[in-house]
Amino acid sequence: MASDIMVETRPHAVAANDIELSIVMPCLNEAETLAICIEKANRFLATSGVAGEVVIADNGSTDGSQDIARSLGARVVDVPARGYGAALQAGIIASHGRYVAMGDSDDSYDFEGLMPFVLKLREGYELVMGNRFQGGIKPGAMPPLHRYLGNPVLSFAGRLFYDAPIGDFHCGLRAFRRDSIMALGLRTTGMEFASEMVVKATLAHIRMAEVPTTLSPDGRSRPPHLRSWRDGWRHLKFLLTFAPKWLFFYPGAALAGIGLVLLIALLPGSLRLGSVTLGVHTLLFAAAGVIIGAQLMSFAVVARLFGVRERLWPTSPRIELARTWFSIDRTCVAGAIMLLAGIVIAAVALGGWAGTGFRNMNVEGTMRLAIPSVLLCALGVQALVTGFFTALLTSD
Template sequence: MVVSKERTRAPVQAEPETSSPLVSVVLPCLNEEDAIGECVDDIFRVFAANAIDGEVVVCDNGSSDASVAIAQSHGARVVHQPRRGYGNAYLKGFTHARGRYLVMADADGTYDFRHIPDFLRALTDEGYDFVTGSRYLGGGHAEIKSLHRWFGNPALTRILNMMFRSRFTDVYCGMRAFSRDAYETVKPMNRGMEFNLELAINAALSGLKIKEIPIRLGARKGMSKLRTFRDGWRSLRMMLLYSPNKLFLWPGFLLMAMGFGLHAALVFGLLYFDGRPASAVTGVFATIASVVGFQTLSLGLQAKSYSWSRRFDRNNRLIARFHAHFRLERALLLGGLVTLAGMTILAILVGEWIQSDLLPLPRPEWASLGATLTIIGIMSQFSALLISAMAVQPYNEDAPPPSADLRVSRAESTNH
């Protein structure tokens, strides 16, 4: 590795754009004039002391103070991201970083950059793909606000571990390192504070080899940008959206099963209240449960189809088997048959109703079943069209044929 000279406060000439240092440390910056200069100096001192060829990239997110001038005068390369957002800043910064390894940290003085060699050692010597700091290993969380320290962060970490079968102790630590290949694998897209959470989720989903390093959080310099309850809700919302099995598939399946179970009990006369057979009102609730359950299940299949075709479910045996047998024409035909069955039931009932001079129907539960089948049949056809479009995969010359996914061993499969 090439040794970088220790930097002073004098302006430093930027390296040529064609150079590729070992590591790029990327700092998002929004009005951090109190700490940015010291952070850049500390990073360059670590580079010099450990013979690390590295660069510091500061992504300015629209600072109105002297942050940009200070960062440049201390030797950092500054890029500008006019679109506000923590994620936007990192996406821009990583795009312009030239290092083979990427380190992310905050520019507010809270992180000890002397840990950078530890992060790099885990990546280069120990074979890890994704290395994250943990403020909860070794008691480094004293400077976290009480609400976040005892409730917010631990609760979100436990929820994430439960949903994605990960083992993080501090899912919101802002100091992390990964190779460029790992970054391209996790493909973060979030523009706001959830960006950090998305990195952890995607690292777990994509099967990266993950390590946590104990770090201690320092006192913050300047004003915090966090908004506790808003950011906490957005984090929870994101975890739910990234876990379609728990948010869509299982609730949808159970609700749909309950709805059709009610329909069956009504049609076969198995459900009584106070000695009287259940009425049409119960049929309405059966229709609601069946239709809402089917729509929720359909949304889950759509989410899994997107994940299977473009993200991290390439070894998911269940979804791979579904797409190995899924054909748009079959789905449209099946939806058409279900719709026809429902409309036939309704047509027969309308005929009986007219013949009876519009008197109340003797078996109104059939009307709710016919309506349910008609609605679900039509919805299934539109859902099949969307799933078919989502399952179209981008061209990849090295990708195995679809049938190869079915040969993945059960031990290697993941089902999130």
């Protein structure tokens, strides 16, 4: 006669120094699902032989979640600062394990399936991400907006901006070496914490891997804490903030390039394209494009240097090249030359007008001198300012 095998769901006491894996769950009023999550985590530790602990990072629950956690042998860390990222940061800091696995306490992830994560960590990987699109998303587990737009778009942006080998940037189930992630200096307190971890791990060249993970519908009767558009924007904002070449440099280079081509084509005179004539007004917009594009590219250089100074990301050969080329001496010389050239052209335009006795100005001819003059003066001042700013950022 067959009999059911019951596995003890309360962990045996393990000395802090002997803990290999800490399972950290953020919690804010999760009384409906917290117990099953802790029981699954305890069963995993009991059946796998992994020496571990369960840590509940409580964000101020008022439904008795703390008592539920303690009754099942979990360690509760009270986190006064609200936010998904704030709770997880506190839980990671308080954990004792060499490795940390983090996952939501809404029963959407199976904590009994952590062994593939642990094996990857033992192989030497420092961050192991779950991939829900490989492991499977059960019906009703993820809203269509997140499944077909939000997660794919943001994950694609992350791979494009950072060349990260991750297909599911926002999977809530992941595991990592505690010391490696602590060294990244993670700061965000909201849902964008998930993106920050992957972005900074990529910038720090941490070894990463993915394992298939199944996502199930959560077991709560109330709506989730996640707010689709607000939190999606916070993720995208973070991805752009830490990618100055995509936010500033590439758009700036494209805008300046188009403006410069039009500028060269229109300086000699108007250009006719079929039934459309591009004249001095187009020349004005082309010059504006060059100015704005150059400003964006200079922002990219300044942002990269600032990031290195503040240890937001490590330096690189390109950053060191920018540091060399945007020295205060070079930018001052280049800025002075452009500024002087702009003043000379302005003087020529003024001289031409003076030749008429300051009457009967040839507006189009004068504008073809005035626009390059303004452009060169603006670029010259911009180069001077950028040079002094980069010198401030690179000073010891």
